[in-house]
Ligand SMILES: Nc1ncnc2c1ncn2[C@@H]1O[C@H](COP(=O)(O)OP(=O)(O)O)[C@@H](O)[C@H]1O
């Protein structure tokens with residue numbers, strides 16, 4: 001029951017399609033009633049009429065025959081009785097089709113409704129969320145788990161509606177008979193063995209839940225290695241990892257195989273086990289009943305009632321098992337759907353009536369990652385509107401963390417960040433991010449045309465604006481030489497373009513966005529020299545009249561930048577021109593010397 005409670009909230013997904021769902025269940029009941037009707041009714045009602053005495057026919061049949069076949073009663077019976085079988089089959093067919101159609105309809109609807117919720121939630125999560133959840137896990141949460149939940153929600157619903165009703169009526173019958181017949185009452189004592197079944201059902205349920213937890217973890221790991229294989233073809237080939245990858249995949253699958261078989265074994269045991277217990281109960285009832293003088297007719301009625309009571313228990317046991325099996329996926333989904341947004345959207349965002357100038361202030365900013373690593377400490381700095389600032393320091397010093405705090409990819413653990421004197425947390429996330437252009441080291445392109453890839457910079461930009469942005473980004477020439485020019489569809493992640501070409505598309509996006517603040521996080525460090533020139537020029541043009549933060553891999557790229565912020569282990573230890581820092585900061589001199597040494601040996 002506990003596991004069912006966890007499930008209840010998910011029934012709200014059925015609300016928008018509730019009448020289709022109800023129809024589906026009704027058709028399901030029609031199907032099973034007509035399935036159970038065919039042979040027994042033929043044997044009990046129809047055959048005696050056909051081969052024996054028409055006088056035995058039930059009243060309603062007589063009425064029908066008399067109205068339709070007034071003169072030929074015997075022939076009428078024959079026709080009607082022969083029609084009975086196809087009629088029942090027709091009902092059965094209608095039930096099967098209606099049930100299949102409406103249950104599938106609601107099933108697909110529910111899967112997609114959950115998928116949309118999870119997808120939207122993931123979309124809105126801050127960066128830290130993606131570091132906490134593996135890709136394999138998120139793919140499973142969007143693609144796999146909603147399907148499993150629907151399985152229980154929709155496919156078991158027939159049983160969830162029908163079986164308790166059958167059980168109740170059987171139990172009602174038993175109680176009623178017990179009050180009217182003493183020997184029956186004695187026999188029913190044998191029925192008290194029923195509740196014993198609950199224990200193994202619960203035990204097996206717990207076991208299944210445990211196994212399903214293991215399966216979920218393994219499935220996610222399997223997803224992750226599949227994604228890695230598909231995403232890193234270059235690394236896998238150059239490092240000869242094919243065999244290792246194959247072996248890992250096979251190992252993971254065989255583990256999943258083993259655990260799946262274990263849980264299948266337990267769920268298969270459930271029904272026979274219930275039957276054995278039921279038979280024992282029936283035998284006990286037979287024993288008690290006969291000893292207290294029960295008659296054959298009465299015993300048959302008891303046996304039928306017991307059978308009617310056990311079947312639902314068996315089916316509900318199976319439902320219980322499948323509820324247990326989805327407990328783990330359910331927990332995974334809950335985890336995501338309830339995840340707290342660590343970069344919460346502002347409730348009453350300040351309305352921006354004019355474009356910001358791009359003055360940036362860090363006031364006593366501290367930041368630690370969820371892992372506890374303090375990445376920035378006591379940062380106090382002001383950057384003027386239109387100023388270009390270089391960020392330098394060893395790898396891991398906190399430069400990327402510093403710039404990522406500005407568009408609120410993370411929020412500071414302490415202190416605040418202001419733009420034009422406004423706390424960034426007072427702006428809506430979209431307003432804030434509209435103020436910031438961002439060119440990363442490895443820009444990601446989407447699987448759409450070049451023109452739409454650039455349009456990412458500004459929703460609804462005209463083609464002319466986009467072409468102008470491409471020209472400013474020094475990208476026009478190479479784009480026009482592509483097979484379909486601006487309409488060339490890029491492969492996923494832009495693999496078909498060189499690093500420098502991808503970078504220029506990212507720069508064109510930034511031109512189009514035309515934001516007062518610009519962040520360049522090692523924008524040129526992955527590039528060769530020739531494309532470097534074009535890109536350097538485009539970046540210089542882009543940073544004109546914008547507040548620009550440049551993280552450079554090599555200090556050489558900061559020639560034209562007069563002010564530098566020097567980070568060391570998360571602390572801002574230097575702020576000034578190259579010359580000033582060379583005079584006053586021994587760590588800075590050390591860094592420059594190391595770089596020169598590397599530069600000369602190149
Ligand atoms: N997502 C993360 N989770 C935990 N620690 C991180 C994360 N990103 C960076 N760090 C740590 O924070 C520190 C600063 O990193 P970063 O800002 O990326 O440095 P830089 O850009 O200067 O090379 C490093 O010690 C790094 O290991």
Ligand SMILES: [Mg+2]
Pocket residue numbers: 399400401
């Ligand atoms: Mg970095």
